[in-house]
Amino acid sequence: MRVIDSHFHVWRQADLPWLTGPMQPRIFGPYEPIRRDYPMSEYLADIAGLGVEKSVYVQANWAPDAGEAEAAWIEQTALETGWPHATVAYADMTVADVRPALDRLARFPRVRGIRQQFHWHETPLYRFASRPDLPADPTVQKNVARLADYGWSFDLQVFAGQMAHACALVDACPKVTFVLQHAGMLEDLSDAGRAAWRRAMADLARRPNAYVKLSGFGTFVHRVDTQLIRWLWSETIALFGADRCLWGSNFPIEKLWTDYASLFAAHREAAATLSQPERDAVFFNTASRVYRL
Numbered sequence: 001m002r003v004i005d006s007h008f009h010v011w012r013q014a015d016l017p018w019l020t021g022p023m024q025p026r027i028f029g030p031y032e033p034i035r036r037d038y039p040m041s042e043y044l045a046d047i048a049g050l051g052v053e054k055s056v057y058v059q060a061n062w063a064p065d066a067g068e069a070e071a072a073w074i075e076q077t078a079l080e081t082g083w084p085h086a087t088v089a090y091a092d093m094t095v096a097d098v099r100p101a102l103d104r105l106a107r108f109p110r111v112r113g114i115r116q117q118f119h120w121h122e123t124p125l126y127r128f129a130s131r132p133d134l135p136a137d138p139t140v141q142k143n144v145a146r147l148a149d150y151g152w153s154f155d156l157q158v159f160a161g162q163m164a165h166a167c168a169l170v171d172a173c174p175k176v177t178f179v180l181q182h183a184g185m186l187e188d189l190s191d192a193g194r195a196a197w198r199r200a201m202a203d204l205a206r207r208p209n210a211y212v213k214l215s216g217f218g219t220f221v222h223r224v225d226t227q228l229i230r231w232l233w234s235e236t237i238a239l240f241g242a243d244r245c246l247w248g249s250n251f252p253i254e255k256l257w258t259d260y261a262s263l264f265a266a267h268r269e270a271a272a273t274l275s276q277p278e279r280d281a282v283f284f285n286t287a288s289r290v291y292r293l
Helices: 040-047 067-081 099-105 138-150 160-172 191-205 226-240 260-273 276-290
Strands: 003-008 052-058 086-089 111-115 153-156 178-180 210-214 245-247
Touching (some): 003 245, 003 276, 040 052, 040 067, 052 276, 067 086, 067 099, 099 111, 111 138, 160 191, 191 210, 191 226, 210 226, 245 276
Parallel strands (some): 003 052, 052 086, 153 178, 178 210, 210 245
């Protein structure tokens, strides 16, 4: 089976404010083991023998003014190693006009999209954005819509409780492809929490320019939970269809509690009930199409 890892990071610790200086609480829990360099050589060792043919690097929260430097480093890494094959870079969509930043990023041929994390939660530890309704902000919507001029997608990261605002953003940018990170970041595993998540996901699924990334499922449970992974695969694909779903490892974050082979095996098991064309879509074809690989 051919595989594209549509969501991974490599990094140099010195470039990341959250990996230097005092420990900062993070959504995925204690992270001492990854407060270090995670170079491409280690990522390639992690995926060895598993059939991963291509990968998409997703911005790793360098300093807010360092988006161009991050993209430049990834481009140089790709020239040296052949990996990654595409980059989802960072640009601040809250500024008056994002186009100068996008023009600078356009110098790097592997850039395929932008991620700015908009997730906000009542629990401060889960909060990243300054307020929950940023996706509905007119300036944000105007800037995200401009990605269409570059042929770039937007990696959207929100919780279920923000989905109405996210849908407003998707509706305001019909020419932009959106990729929902981590299948909507289900953090409340109660029956009520799952029902609220399902309603939110169904709302987004009605937008044909919205796709979903099956990734990051260990974020809140800090383990490879095969039952949870199977449930999220089943529910998400039932709503969006395999042709609008794509797989990502979220490495090295998930390396805090597992190894790549075990994580991948759990996701392959979750896909076992799908047809071969559906598995091909989720593990390879959708990512290839969305990120133009």
